[in-house]
Each structure stands twice: as structure tokens, then as C-alpha cells.
Amino acid sequence: MPSPLEEARYELALANRIIAHEGVLDGFGHVSVRHPTDPGRYLLARSRSPELIEPADIFEFTLDSEPVSAAGVTLYGERVIHGCIYQARPDVNAVCHHHSPSVLPFCVTGVELVPVFHMGAVLGTAAPFWDSRDDFGDTNMLVVKPEEGRSLAKALGSHWMVLMRRHGATIAGTTVRELVFRTVYSHANAEIQLRSMLIGKIAPLSRGEAERTGPYQLQPKPMGRAWEYWTTRLKKSGEVPRARSGGARAGRAAKTRASKTHAAQSPNKLPARKKAARIPAKRSLS
Numbered sequence: 421m422p423s424p425l426e427e428a429r430y431e432l433a434l435a436n437r438i439i440a441h442e443g444v445l446d447g448f449g450h451v452s453v454r455h456p457t458d459p460g461r462y463l464l465a466r467s468r469s470p471e472l473i474e475p476a477d478i479f480e481f482t483l484d485s486e487p488v489s490a491a492g493v494t495l496y497g498e499r500v501i502h503g504c505i506y507q508a509r510p511d512v513n514a515v516c517h518h519h520s521p522s523v524l525p526f527c528v529t530g531v532e533l534v535p536v537f538h539m540g541a542v543l544g545t546a547a548p549f550w551d552s553r554d555d556f557g558d559t560n561m562l563v564v565k566p567e568e569g570r571s572l573a574k575a576l577g578s579h580w581m582v583l584m585r586r587h588g589a590t591i592a593g594t595t596v597r598e599l600v601f602r603t604v605y606s607h608a609n610a611e612i613q614l615r616s617m618l619i620g621k622i623a624p625l626s627r628g629e630a631e632r633t634g635p636y637q638l639q640p641k642p643m644g645r646a647w648e649y650w651t652t653r654l655k656k657s658g659e660v661p662r663a664r665s666g667g668a669r670a671g672r673a674a675k676t677r678a679s680k681t682h683a684a685q686s687p688n689k690l691p692a693r694k695k696a697a698r699i700p701a702k703r704s705l706s
């Protein structure tokens with residue numbers, strides 16, 4: 421049986437690919453999960469586009485966003501977004517940072533993003549707006565210093581989504597699947613709100629509706645249905661992570677074979693390890 425850590429790394433690779441495949445993440449952005457057995461650590465990929473991430477690309481970090489064992493590996497520059505939210509929010513176990521083209525118009529204009537349809541209620545009753553200039557003046561707009569991460573986490577407060585002026589958004593979840601659900605549907609809500617504003621006046625769900633609808637959507641049944649849909653779409657596109665499933669090209673037969681043998685013994689893990697060994701020894705700031 422795969423260990424909880426192996427399971428978490430695989431699910432995080434899947435989450436990265438699903439969010440990218442659904443059009444929220446592009447070449448940039450990242451997704452993390454709190455370590456399954458050590459709440460003082462989190463898991464995050466090396467600096468690589470989310471759609472390409474394999475379980476072997478995922479490393480452990482302290483909540484100060486220092487790598488535990490990733491020497492010589494190029495890392496995301498904006499790791500503090502994740503570490504600072506895990507420090508501030510013990511109830512949060514998964515985080516996504518993205519630059520969704522549907523959400524960005526709200527980050528550019530400051531127009532409030534509000535739940536305008538029932539699925540959009542998962543974004544919460546409000547998405548606060550963080551302007552990095554308030555605390556730091558002009559910067560390169562990346563969130564790389566611990567104090568910048570703390571400022572963003574403070575703006576998130578007890579909410580589930582924070583908009584970042586002219587940059588993107590950061591989303592939190594209690595689990596990876598909840599995070600994926602919230603990320604995909606808050607992006608859909610942004611798109612629907614934008615379109616609705618073109619043809620008429622918009623109003624959010626009432627507070628009572630939002631408070632009832634969000635938790636309803638995040639129950640196991642709707643979330644399970646969505647997860648099955650998104651993972652099936654990924655499989656149909658040949659984009660599932662390689663390590664545990666036998667690879668996109670191998671399909672269902674290989675998945676069955678792989679599930680009968682220990683994941684660590686799968687020959688499919690070998691190419692991923694070889695690839696990891698070729699990573700250049702430098703760090704990225706983006």
C-alpha cells in the first residue's frame with residue numbers, strides 16, 4: 421500500500437493538473453498541501469508548470485518555506501504564500517495561487533468578486549482585496565519575502581479567497597479536493613459575473629443563500645462527483661500523472677497492473693527519478 425505521503429504527493433500532482441486542465445492555472449501558479457502526518461510541513465512542487473507536475477517533482481517544506489530536502493532543485497519564488505497561510509490558519513490544509521484570466525479583471529479594477537450563482541458560493545461570502553503597496557510600496561509584485569506572505573495571509577483573514585491587486589488570487593481549502601472545487605468554481609463564478617455585468621445589473625446571493633449553499637456543495641457527494649468528472653477528463657486527455665497510474669498512454673490496463681504491485685516498485689517511477697536528477701542547481705525568483 422502507498423504511504424500517506426505517497427498518496428498526498430500523487431493527489432497533489434493530480435490537483436495541479438486538474439486546475440490547469442480546467443483553465444485556471446497556466447504556465448505559472450502553484451498548488452500545495454499540508455504534510456499528511458506533520459502539520460509543521462507542507463508539500464509543493466519544484467518550479468515547474470502545474471500541468472506537467474509528477475509526484476516525483478513534489479518536495480517537503482517547513483512552514484517558513486525552507487526546503488527540507490530539495491538541494492539543487494529550482495524552487496518557486498512565491499513559496500511564502502503557502503507557508504504563511506499554513507502558519508496563520510491551522511484549519512487550512514491546501515492552498516492554490518493562480519493568475520486566472522477570469523479572476524484578474526477583478527484584481528485590476530477592484531470590482532468586488534461576489535457569489536453570483538449557486539456553485540460560486542464556495543468562494544465564501546466575500547473575497548478580500550490585497551494591495552501590496554499598502555505595506556510595501558512599489559515592489560516587483562511577487563510575494564517572496566516572509567513579511568509579504570504574512571501580509572497576504574492577514575488580508576485573507578478567515579476567508580477562503582483573497583484577490584491580489586494586478587497579480588492574481590490565492591485560495592485556501594481544508595482538503596485538496598475542497599481546494600480544487602473552490603478554485604475551479606470561483607474561477608467559473610468570476611467568468612459568469614463578468615458576462616452578467618455586460619448584459620445587466622448583478623447582485624450576489626443573499627448572505628443566507630451563500631451561507632447555506634457553500635457548505636452544501638462541499639459535501640462528499642457533490643465534491644466526489646466533480647472529482648470523478650475532472651479526473652476522467654484528465655484521463656481522456658492522456659494527462660494523468662505518471663508514477664502511480666502507469667502513465668497516460670498506458671491506460672486502464674496498466675492502472676490495474678500498477679494497483680496490484682507496490683507503487684514504489686513500479687518501473688514507471690524510474691524515468692521520473694532520472695528526470696529529477698537532471699534538474700539544474702539554481703533557484704528561481706518567479
Ligand code: MN
Pocket residue numbers: 449498517518519587588
Ligand atoms: Mn503569482
